[in-house]
Amino acid sequence: MDGDASSKRKNMSFLRPLKHSRLFSVNDLSKYNGIEGSKGLYLSILGKVYDVKKGKQHYGPGGSYHSFAGKDASRAFITGDFNETGLSDDVLDLTPQELKSIIHWTEFYARDYKYRGKLIGRYYDAYGNPTSYHNQVMNKIKTARNKMVDEESEKLSYPPCNSEWSQDSGTRVWCSSLSGGIQRDWVGVPRMLYEPGSESHRCACIKDPTNTPLKGRLQEYKDCHPKAASCKVHS
Known part of the structure; x- marks a missing residue:
């Protein structure tokens, strides 16, 4: 301290x-x-x-x-x-x-x-x-x-997702136990995490989206299973 x-x-x-x-x-x-x-x-x-x-x-x-x-x-x-x-x-x-x-x-x-x-x-x-x-x-x-x-x-608690883009498949985001450069013993699922009172958001890996104080700021990715560790981003 x-x-x-x-x-x-x-x-x-x-x-x-x-x-x-x-x-x-x-x-x-x-x-x-x-x-x-x-x-x-x-x-x-x-x-x-x-x-x-x-x-x-x-x-x-x-x-x-x-x-x-x-x-x-x-x-x-x-x-x-x-x-x-x-x-x-x-x-x-x-x-x-x-x-x-x-x-x-x-x-x-x-x-x-x-x-x-x-x-x-x-x-x-x-x-x-x-x-x-x-x-x-x-x-x-x-x-x-x-x-x-x-x-x-917040980033330590809700680490950034990994992301990649290709011309054939577009953008994909996913979580791992080291995504965002933050090592941990869990993987999490990708969610759009919005800034309070803003339309700006980032992809965050959420350990348990059903039990988090940020629930009101989270949004699932379209056409992505709620428990999937990888999601395709639709523009």
Whole structure:
């Protein structure tokens, strides 16, 4: 239990304030874009500034991530939109599901690059204090984080099916004692498992479909025997 708690605290470390922060204005940060004569190679994500010089092949001029240098373009980490509008630090309109990807990016920079300070603007005020906007985004990210934990737990209990497609027979899904990469002592039967309040679903292997708290979210595959371990998917 203590180990799990420690791991969770470590994984959420990017949400905690960092010490020894220098405050950058937008203009200050723009001088760290890595071009000849610049002061260095920095970027900001969610208002936290990192020195990415050691990754200059990626972030320097000509690199695939140079668009992020000298600015906060947090939104583009999620959307992949590198035009002028997309290179924005505004992410509040994105869903918790979309914000999942930025969790991994923030953890990556906090782990692999030197932290240099905070960017004054949308996320931090002139004194380095978190803004109301910052707090709203962090709350949304925590929601996304909690959902990720719930989804991983659900996958362990209801593992993904194996699947294959061929031109002759179409798509087939099936369960095994190792489907979804989750080893277990049971096989289960394929069912469509729907997201709550959504038409989105995935194939899950259900140990006992007659006795599960997810019963209202499950649907059998058409023309497939309820106890079959393999089903053909009809489009």
